[in-house]
Structures are given as C-alpha cells and as structure tokens.
Amino acid sequence: MTQDTRIARLEQVSKRYGAITALERIDLDIHRGELLALLGPNGAGKSTSIGLLLGLMSADEGHVSLFGRDPHDIEAHRRIGVMLQSANLPATLKVAELVRLTASYYPAPRSVAECAALAGIDDLLARRYEALSGGQQRRVQFAMAMIGRPELLFLDEPTVGMDLPARQALWAAVRRLVGEGCAVVLTTHYLEEAEALADRVCVIARGAVVSEGTVDALRARIATSRVRCVTTVGAEIAWRWPGVVSAVRKDDHLEIATTEPEATVRRLLDADVALAGLEVQRASLAEAFVDITRDDVAHIHQEAA
Numbered sequence: 267m268t269q270d271t272r273i274a275r276l277e278q279v280s281k282r283y284g285a286i287t288a289l290e291r292i293d294l295d296i297h298r299g300e301l302l303a304l305l306g307p308n309g310a311g312k313s314t315s316i317g318l319l320l321g322l323m324s325a326d327e328g329h330v331s332l333f334g335r336d337p338h339d340i341e342a343h344r345r346i347g348v349m350l351q352s353a354n355l356p357a358t359l360k361v362a363e364l365v366r367l368t369a370s371y372y373p374a375p376r377s378v379a380e381c382a383a384l385a386g387i388d389d390l391l392a393r394r395y396e397a398l399s400g401g402q403q404r405r406v407q408f409a410m411a412m413i414g415r416p417e418l419l420f421l422d423e424p425t426v427g428m429d430l431p432a433r434q435a436l437w438a439a440v441r442r443l444v445g446e447g448c449a450v451v452l453t454t455h456y457l458e459e460a461e462a463l464a465d466r467v468c469v470i471a472r473g474a475v476v477s478e479g480t481v482d483a484l485r486a487r488i489a490t491s492r493v494r495c496v497t498t499v500g501a502e503i504a505w506r507w508p509g510v511v512s513a514v515r516k517d518d519h520l521e522i523a524t525t526e527p528e529a530t531v532r533r534l535l536d537a538d539v540a541l542a543g544l545e546v547q548r549a550s551l552a553e554a555f556v557d558i559t560r561d562d563v564a565h566i567h568q569e570a571a
C-alpha cells in the first residue's frame with residue numbers, strides 16, 4: 267500500500283461571499299515536502315483557498331483538513347508557518363522581539379540567529395518594525411513564518427515589494443526549507459517565481475482548478491518553440507518548412523515559431539552557412555499560463571465591460 271502523503275486538503279469545497287461564489291466544489295491536495303504554486307488571475311480564489319486551510323473562514327460545503335484535523339485545531343497550527351499578503355504586527359516592537367515572540371508559540375523553534383541568517387535580517391534585528399521599508403518588513407514576516415520549523419509553510423505573494431537580490435535570497439531560503447522536508451504553498455503573480463521554485467503548479471480560475479501538473483507539463487501544453495537568428499534566409503522561405511507556424515523578419519533577425527525546432531534549425535543551418543546568434547526557446551510558464559487562463563481573463567473583462 268502506498269503511504270498517504272497528503273497533509274492538507276480541500277475536498278469538494280464551495281465558498282460564497284453573499285452573491286459571489288469564490289470557490290465552486292474545488293479539490294486541492296498538498297503533499298508532504300512539495301512546493302505547490304497556486305496560480306490564477308485576480309479574484310480566482312487563491313486567498314480564499316488559503317484562508318479556508320488556515321481556518322480563517324469556514325466552507326459553505328465540502329471538507330477542509332489540515333494534518334488530518336480541523337483547520338482551527340491548535341495542534342495543526344503549531345505545524346504550519348504563514349506569511350499572508352497583509353500582516354498586522356505590533357509596529358513599535360523591535361524585530362528581534364517580534365521574532366522571539368513568534369518563536370515562543372512553537373514547541374521546537376529555530377534560534378533567532380539561525381532564522382535571521384536564513385531570512386537575511388541580521389542587520390534589522392535591533393530596528394523597530396514600523397521603521398522598516400516594505401521589502402524589509404516582508405523579510406521579517408518570512409522569518410516569523412519559518413522560525414517554528416513548520417512542516418507546511420504558506421507564502422501568499424511573498425516577494426511583492428522586494429528588490430531583485432532580496433527576491434533571490436528568499437528563493438534560496440525557500441529552496442533550503444523544501445530541501446529540509448518543509449512543504450510550501452506559494453501564491454504569486456510572478457510566474458518566473460513559480461517556474462524557479464515549484465514542484466507542482468495548480469492554476470485556479472473562477473473558483474475551480476483549471477490545470478494542474480509540473481512546470482514542464484504545463485509548458486509542454488504550448489507546442490511551439492521560438493527560433494531566432496541573424497540570417498539572410500527570408501521569412502517566406504521558412505514559412506514553407508514543416509512545423510513552422512510563423513516566420514517574421516525583425517531587422518536582421520528572423521523569428522520563427524515552430525513545433526519542430528530541431529528540424530527547423532537543421533534547415534536554417536543548411537540554408538545559410540553564415541547564420542549567427544542562434545537562439546532556441548521553449549514556451550515559458552508565463553505563455554502556458556496565458557493560454558490556460560485566456561478564456562477566464564476574457565470572461566472577467568467582459569463582465570467588467
């Protein structure tokens with residue numbers, strides 16, 4: 267018998283806010299040790315899904331569980347860490363005090379020093395929280411979310427407001443936590459963030475899961491690759507080759523979309539011995555996301571019109 271690795275679940279869950287249906291019979295499993303990226307357009311139901319798993323609200327229908335328990339259960343809460351989009355923290359406390367206070371809630375927390383090093387906040391410990399920049403506050407919130415050695419960490423748009431080095435440092439820290447066996451649920455609108463970190467991606471739109479799989483599986487839904495090079499070969503010639511979906515000349519570059527990149531590259535090299543600057547790119551997760559959610563985004567815009 268295979269071991270059940272599911273540590274958090276939404277089963278056929280519906281959630282309504284008055285007349286608005288935020289989630290409609292959604293199923294979502296989070297497995298031990300995985301990094302699950304929860305993606306979707308604005309208003310898709312990501313925060314509501316997380317809110318239900320955290321016990322911040324109750325489902326109208328269906329079943330929600332956290333470590334096999336009710337999500338309000340204090341024992342379940344001691345096994346999770348949370349970084350939400352907004353955090354109401356006592357602003358006048360120093361960062362070290364905030365981190366220590368959070369640690370006291372957990373049975374076997376990291377030391378403040380270890381946590382500060384991992385979150386990159388050593389130089390902020392003596393500062394008052396309210397005096398920090400937005401990006402610095404996010405780093406402190408991350409430290410507070412992981413000081414308890416959670417088995418499951420919820421990160422809701424964790425890198426909003428962070429500069430590139432801070433973002434990359436957080437990615438490295440998240441990778442380390444996952445390497446130690448911590449499961450992570452990440453919501454983000456930065457698709458390169460999901461691409462860099464996720465084992466599995468779940469795309470939610472209009473309250474339901476519309477696509478689920480590895481980053482590679484989602485990218486593979488887009489069959490075309492881009493081939494770009496400096497060449498004298500004309501677009502009208504490339505159009506005739508098998509697999510070529512489009513060919514466009516931009517200054518001295520030829521840009522080809524093709525379902526058979528290897529065959530296209532072979533043709534190009536045969537046709538032009540002086541060809542230079544060859545680039546071949548598979549579809550990105552961002553392109554796959556646009557494709558998967560195209561109908562839903564169009565629907566949202568129609569409703570707004």
Ligand SMILES: Nc1ncnc2c1ncn2[C@@H]1O[C@H](COP(=O)(O)OP(=O)(O)OP(=O)(O)O)[C@@H](O)[C@H]1O
Nearest residue numbers: 283286287288306307308309310311312313314315
């Ligand atoms: N407190 C609330 N009262 C009424 N409607 C709400 C409330 N919270 C969320 N909604 C609605 O429920 C739907 C799902 O919202 P939710 O915040 O879960 O989406 P999201 O995917 O997290 O969006 P975003 O990417 O914008 O954060 C939206 O239509 C939203 O307007």
